[in-house]
Amino acid sequence: MQIADFALERYFARWEFSVRHLLCASDVEAYPLQELLALADPSMREAWDGLRLGYTESAGHPLLRAEIAKLYSTTARDDVITFVGAEEAIFLCMHAVLSPGDHAVVVWPSYQSLYEVARSIGAAVTLVPLDPHDWALDPDGVLGAIRPNTRVIIINFPHSPTGALVPRSVLDCLTATAEARGITLFSDEVYRYLEFDEAQRLPAAVDLGRRTASLGVMSKVFALAGLRVGWIATHDEALRERLSRLKDYTTICGSAPSEILAIIALRARERVIARSREIIANNLPLLDRFFDDFGEHFIWTRPRAGSVAFPRLRTGEIDRFCAELVEAEGVLLLPGSQFQHDGNHFRIGFGRTDMPQALEHLERFVRRRGS
Ligand SMILES: Cc1ncc(COP(=O)(O)O)c(C=O)c1O
Structure with missing residues (x-):
């Protein structure tokens, strides 16, 4: 069978288990x-x-x-x-x-x-x-x-x-x-x-x-x-x-x-779904505030469902941004290029309970980077 590489999964295979914070995961914080x-x-x-x-x-x-x-x-x-x-x-x-x-x-x-x-x-x-x-x-x-x-x-x-x-x-x-x-x-x-x-x-x-x-x-x-x-x-x-x-x-x-x-x-x-919805309900306002504070850097099209969103980086190149972020802070975002999408977007996930800490690292990185 001839099939092109699954870019996103290859990217995860490279990074998922070695970064400090996976800020682009699409799953919800797993049950013990x-x-x-x-x-x-x-x-x-x-x-x-x-x-x-x-x-x-x-x-x-x-x-x-x-x-x-x-x-x-x-x-x-x-x-x-x-x-x-x-x-x-x-x-x-x-x-x-x-x-x-x-x-x-x-x-x-x-x-x-x-x-x-x-x-x-x-x-x-x-x-x-x-x-x-x-x-x-x-x-x-x-x-x-x-x-x-x-x-x-x-x-x-x-x-x-x-x-x-x-x-x-x-x-x-x-x-x-x-x-x-x-x-x-x-x-x-x-x-x-x-x-x-x-x-x-x-x-x-x-x-x-x-x-x-x-x-x-x-x-x-x-x-x-x-x-x-x-x-x-x-x-x-x-x-x-x-x-x-x-x-x-x-x-x-x-x-x-x-x-x-x-x-x-x-x-x-009912309990399982309520737990997932609560994690997301706690995380989303933090993302709203982050993208509000950093509106000069990003365009935030608020998601209406799910555990991921696809904001856009206004200045600079998203692949480079993600590479420098993971290098400097150990935080992984997923550049839109992994979706074969060239609009300078990136996937961010909000189903994990360490999202607030991951966002603090992202914030520090963005402040340091300037506009
Ligand atoms: C839209 C969509 N469909 C299917 C899948 C595959 O799900 P699973 O990895 O649980 O097989 C994913 C996983 O991220 C997904 O985002």
Whole structure:
């Protein structure tokens, strides 16, 4: 298989575990194991203590799939297949829906696998950019990009790296078009439940159609990235069948301990989600103040959801800025070039509890650097 390097993941592989503060992480501060186990109901505590470490069911533990199905309003257990992270789900779903010569439409900027896997299959990809002033999506841009051989439209709201959302009307328009044209709408919803105003939460794509697929994961709002548990929920039976057959060639089945831990978290989801939302609610005002104080250096387009934002550096070059910052202060930001985006933006994350300390270092660096 020929596939371009995943720039962001290569960047993280270089820096993630050696810097003092990861100020560009997209996950939420991970649960310690003991804290998570304390949330277990008696039956899951028993399941954990008596767990046998054998192979697991290929589609995922039935109780896990049942808990995931409860996150949506139209799904039952059999509409869900689990994967090792959202990443495996993206990889296999692209292989399930695309062949060489097909076409995919992808909202951009984007997590690279959402379009790179399609390219590696030999599909043509049209990237539809968000408006850089406010990160709004013009649905006509997506509709205009559709070709007779378009097999999949890929969206991601809440959006990474910008924290943007779309109005419900835009989601409805895209869903209706995909359904009418027999195109799969693949909706990366890994930041769902992290809308700052809960009234702006969009319905999950799976609940809006028969050809839609919702992507979820334990890594972000559920604060359990190390479990590597992701899933696809879809009413499209043929798609689920293809996904199951492809999974036999990647991981076959999920990790037994991770499945039990994911069930525990999903059963306690109100508390788990509240914890993540609280971390973010504490961090965001600090970012607002920082970008207010340093408005001559940065343009801050406030995110509306998620755990990352994509501000712009006004003066100087962002790659150099990030390189000097990590060298001087041990604080990692992610330059927009890692998204193949050349607008002098950078990704900043606010899901970690050390964000206030990281921001102090950034502030010191910016003051020293001058304008
Ligand atoms: C938009 C988006 N989709 C998918 C993923 C992959 O999630 P995971 O690493 O948990 O597989 C990420 C991770 O950062 C992401 O930001």
